[in-house]
């Protein structure tokens with residue numbers, strides 16, 4: 607397994623004047639923190655589009671189409687602070703452990719990514735230091751601050767998914783990904799289903815401990831209530847669609863705000879704790895490692 611430290615990168619990745627790795631949209635409520643891992647299709651200038659065309663980068667392989675717009679609207683509705691990654695998941699996937707070869711994929715949904723062909727250890731380190739670490743440090747310090755005075759924010763991770771994969775249509779309009787902790791997802795799934803929404807219960811994805819990075823490392827490790835949600839991209843591709851679907855979820859979240867189970871710390875137990883304990887420690891960014 608490759609390991610990295612802060613000093614591994616011999617040179618920077620971002621040119622002066624390029625946007626920083628992280629965007630923070632401040633909110634006034636400490637009840638929530640919203641994050642968006644796959645918000646942007648941007649590639650640093652030095653990586654020359656990773657050898658892909660603009661149109662390839664703008665598809666679902668480059669980013670979660672509509673997710674940033676959904677997250678912005680949701681943040682506004684909840685008065686929550688929002689943290690977004692500003693660079694493409696193809697440069698480094700902020701929702702994967704960097705030691706996972708899929709963190710810098712050579713192929714994504716059948717499309718070869720020339721700029722990711724056999725990256726050197728130095729190149730891995732450069733991308734981790736320039737993009738991955740600043741994004742996760744920003745999330746960790748936000749949570750540290752919210753929890754410093756006893757707050758217990760609900761951690762909300764916003765994604766979107768392609769409507770069909772490998773020829774299979776995905777019927778779910780909104781999907782929730784969870785592991786063993788259902789205290790937030792179960793009531794939302796029930797409320798949305800009652801409203802006639804086609805809801806995915808661990809569809810199209812479950813929360814995959816040891817593979818997914820963001821929700822397990824930031825929320826589960828701290829015992830925070832959490833919501834990892836996928837919106838189907840054909841529904842949120844337009845600004846209007848993104849705002850409408852963000853409102854659908856915001857209404858249900860606000861309807862459940864104040865639920866006692868959403869205001870307690872519940873640390874993972876059993877196999878969940880074991881999987882987290884086995885995860886690579888060098889990427890931990892909780893209070894003790896920030």
Ligand SMILES: [Zn+2]
Nearest residue numbers: 644670765766
């Ligand atoms: Zn995503």
